[in-house]
Amino acid sequence: MGSFQKFYRIFQNTLKDLYPEPKELESLFFLLTTHVFQCDKTTILLRLSKKEKINFLTYDKLIKKLWELKQNRPIQYVIGHAYFFGMEFVVNEKVFIPRPETEELVYWILQDYKDYNHNNLVQVFDIGTGSGCISITLKKKKPEIVHIHAIDSDQNALDIARKNAKLHNVKISLNNVDILKNGISIPKKMNKNYVNIIVSNPPYVRLSEKKFLHPNIVQYEPFQALFVPDDDPLIFYKKISFWIKKKLTGFVYVYFEINQFIYLDIIDFLKKTGFFNIEIKKDFQGFFRMVRAVYYANGE
Incomplete structure (x- = not known):
């Protein structure tokens, strides 16, 4: 079983060469985690500060999606949606x-x-x-x-x-x-x-x-x-x-x-x-x- 803090560290270390701009990397992290946990950014920040644990299945899912990002796959395709005018749109490679x-x-x-x-x-x-x-x-x-x-x-x-x-x-x-x-x-x-x-x-x-x-x-x-x-x-x-x-x-x-x-x-x-x-x-x-x-x- 992993934790929010552990995943955050792995996320940063895995993608820092691909995305050297810290703000972009932070944005990717919150896009992924809010999608997987179906919550807002504030909730993720609270879970990080509390060093909450993540169950095995969810942690495994996060690692798999991180690997997709490592392969240069855009975050919008990884999570299956993008935002336009504040609205959510389904997207894929098509x-x-x-x-x-x-x-x-x-x-x-x-x-x-x-x-x-x-x-x-x-x-x-x-x-x-x-x-x-x-x-x-x-x-x-x-x-x-x-x-x-x-x-x-x-x-x-x-x-x-x-x-x-x-x-x-x-x-x-x-x-x-x-x-x-x-x-x-x-x-x-x-x-x-x-x-x-x-x-x-x-x-x-x-x-x-x-x-x-x-x-x-x-x-x-x-x-x-x-x-x-x-x-x-x-x-x-x-x-x-x-x-x-x-x-x-x-x-x-x-x-x-x-x-x-x-x-x-x-x-x-x-x-x-x-x-x-x-x-x-x-x-x-x-x-x-x-x-x-x-x-x-x-x-x-």
């Missing part, structure tokens, strides 16, 4: 782990929402939904949005999104569509009175940038959700933009998460494609990581 930068993108939409013409119906297309965190958060925060179409090319990802929608008791439309392929039939041409919002955090990391990523991202997160070819890094933005021109009518508000290294290329592409009111924004780390633009679609 979906990209929700990030703080994406929270900022969603916050931007929510801030803008009050300025839309609310005489019109609002619908959202979340392209590359993954875990569904963007769609579900928007529906949770703004239940008056009429339709939210969560679109992904991977059925496994949509299965996770469906679980999360059920977990948060929201109704969204889940669509298995590959935006890179022709013949997309979703959605049908829409009424001009709709306010259409397109949001996407598509793959945008160039293959040549792979070496700069943390090993736990490269080893465990889905390749198809991360990388784009060096010779066409804007492939998803192009496909989404052409899809807008072909399928939608009226004003379309677009919110993209982007690669900070090629933000000028993205702005240039949007301008040439006919988007206007283009605005770029930095994330909490000071990188140009998101862009908003407007398009007036006549429908072709």
Whole structure:
């Protein structure tokens, strides 16, 4: 039988080389222990101070999960969930782990929402939904949005999104569509009175940038959700933009998460494609990581 103090020491010694930043290591420890013991951080701190014992089965479970962390497996996959906008989302290796930068993108939409013409119906297309965190958060925060179409090319990802929608008791439309392929039939041409919002955090990391990523991202997160070819890094933005021109009518508000290294290329592409009111924004780390633009679609 082990103790909280013993596990804390083993945890620190095992991961200190992988995670040299003490605050990050502490955060990982509390994420794991609060998950396993189904309690809050304060309770874990009290058990540490009291040098409480841990029964054999639970201690064994903790050691096994520590070993997963030692193998660079992200904590979110180890515990089976991640937090986004203060809400818990089921995640596994089939979906990209929700990030703080994406929270900022969603916050931007929510801030803008009050300025839309609310005489019109609002619908959202979340392209590359993954875990569904963007769609579900928007529906949770703004239940008056009429339709939210969560679109992904991977059925496994949509299965996770469906679980999360059920977990948060929201109704969204889940669509298995590959935006890179022709013949997309979703959605049908829409009424001009709709306010259409397109949001996407598509793959945008160039293959040549792979070496700069943390090993736990490269080893465990889905390749198809991360990388784009060096010779066409804007492939998803192009496909989404052409899809807008072909399928939608009226004003379309677009919110993209982007690669900070090629933000000028993205702005240039949007301008040439006919988007206007283009605005770029930095994330909490000071990188140009998101862009908003407007398009007036006549429908072709």
